[in-house]
Amino acid sequence: xERAAWHDEVxxxxxxxxxxxxxxxxxxxxxxxxxxxxVYRTCLRILGRPHDAEDATQESxxxxxxSLGSFRGEGPLGGWLLRIAIRQAxxxxxxxxxxxxxxxxxxxxxxxxxxxxxxxxxxxxxxxRLAVAALSDPYREVVALRFFGELxxxxxxxxxxxxxxxxxxxxxxxxxxxxxxxxNEPVQ
Amino acid sequence: xxxxxxxxxxxxxxxxxxxxAITELERYATATGTATPRGLEDRVMAALDRExxxxxxxxxxxxxxxxxxxxxxxxARLGALGATLVLAMAGALFAGQLTGIxxxxxxGSPTPIASQSEFxxxxxxxxxxxxxxxxxxxxxxxSSSGSPDGSEDANQAPGASDAPQEAxxxxxxxxxHETGERSxxxxx
Numbered sequence: 001x002e003r004a005a006w007h008d009e010v011x012x013x014x015x016x017x018x019x020x021x022x023x024x025x026x027x028x029x030x031x032x033x034x035x036x037x038x039v040y041r042t043c044l045r046i047l048g049r050p051h052d053a054e055d056a057t058q059e060s061x062x063x064x065x066x067s068l069g070s071f072r073g074e075g076p077l078g079g080w081l082l083r084i085a086i087r088q089a090x091x092x093x094x095x096x097x098x099x100x101x102x103x104x105x106x107x108x109x110x111x112x113x114x115x116x117x118x119x120x121x122x123x124x125x126x127x128x129r130l131a132v133a134a135l136s137d138p139y140r141e142v143v144a145l146r147f148f149g150e151l152x153x154x155x156x157x158x159x160x161x162x163x164x165x166x167x168x169x170x171x172x173x174x175x176x177x178x179x180x181x182x183x184n185e186p187v188q
Numbered sequence: 189x190x191x192x193x194x195x196x197x198x199x200x201x202x203x204x205x206x207x208x209a210i211t212e213l214e215r216y217a218t219a220t221g222t223a224t225p226r227g228l229e230d231r232v233m234a235a236l237d238r239e240x241x242x243x244x245x246x247x248x249x250x251x252x253x254x255x256x257x258x259x260x261x262x263x264a265r266l267g268a269l270g271a272t273l274v275l276a277m278a279g280a281l282f283a284g285q286l287t288g289i290x291x292x293x294x295x296g297s298p299t300p301i302a303s304q305s306e307f308x309x310x311x312x313x314x315x316x317x318x319x320x321x322x323x324x325x326x327x328x329x330x331s332s333s334g335s336p337d338g339s340e341d342a343n344q345a346p347g348a349s350d351a352p353q354e355a356x357x358x359x360x361x362x363x364x365h366e367t368g369e370r371s372x373x374x375x376x
Binding site: 028029032033037044050058062066067069124128143150165171172179 | 208
């Protein structure tokens with residue numbers, strides 16, 4: 001059942017892409033409407049700031065639009081788009097570090113009334129973000145696709161064109177490398 | 189929006205370190221499940237209005253936008269492009285040589301005989317000289333034997349004294365050798 005739905009989505013994606021490539025730019029809005037929540041949420045989980053996440057989301061869609069002709073249609077368009085978004089968000093995060101803009105951030109989760117709790121929650125979230133960002137590829141990409149983008153392992157395998165077992169191994173190794181990074185992150 | 193919680197069977201094998209990291213990541217993902225900001229879709233579409241139409245086909249494959257993963261790496265694409273150029277140059281050189289040979293054979297001038305001799309060994313200078321000074325002692329040797337000695341003579345003859353056309357043929361041959369040596373490089 002899930003497989004059939006996935007197949008339909010791929011077929012729809014192909015038709016959508018062909019129409020956009022043929023010059024119907026407005027049809028790209030369908031893709032933006034469908035994927036903006038996932039892309040924005042993923043960017044926000046990587047960057048930690050709503051404003052940066054908005055910018056990264058916009059950049060990701062623009063890059064996807066420019067590169068639409070290179071999409072080979074081997075899986076859902078959403079997975080391809082998420083890979084672009086993750087790459088773009090980490091690029092932006094790297095630029096932020098270079099310009100020393102990575103200052104203390106407030107929690108992007110549920111707001112609380114207790115300032116200390118909000119600060120502690122923000123630190124904890126920041127520790128997770130930085131720990132994942134410190135991973136090397138392919139571990140970082142797999143962890144981000146699974147936990148920030150919330151793709152299934154099958155979807156990740158298709159999007160990255162890697163065997164499912166390889167994806168599982170990358171995920172486990174990434175998580176094992178993540179553990180000390182999260183645990184050792186100092187709370188300021 | 190429904191989250192996709194992590195299942196224990198998603199890893200290739202159990203790992204205590206991975207489990208701890210999963211707990212942190214799940215907590216983070218649950219806390220940061222936020223909605224998209226208002227107007228994001230219009231903002232993206234407005235940005236797309238400034239974009240030229242996306243590239244198609246081979247051009248899109250060879251020149252993807254920065255950040256758009258997809259398909260081969262940049263190095264692989266450049267390698268493929270280089271190999272294509274080398275093959276095109278080799279093809280053009282070969283076609284040029286072939287045209288020259290055909291042209292020379294068609295003319296029936298002394299020069300084509302020299303060029304023919306590169307393939308069939310008998311000495312061109314001697315066979316050209318044959319009608320002018322019919323010397324029975326020379327012509328039977330050259331026509332019947334076609335020995336390595338005769339072919340060496342044939343190769344030496346044009347290089348030393350003959351027209352630029354032959355020099356250009358030699359040049360063409362050298363280039364063909366060069367391309368023959370270069371061709372494995374892009375593939376490696």
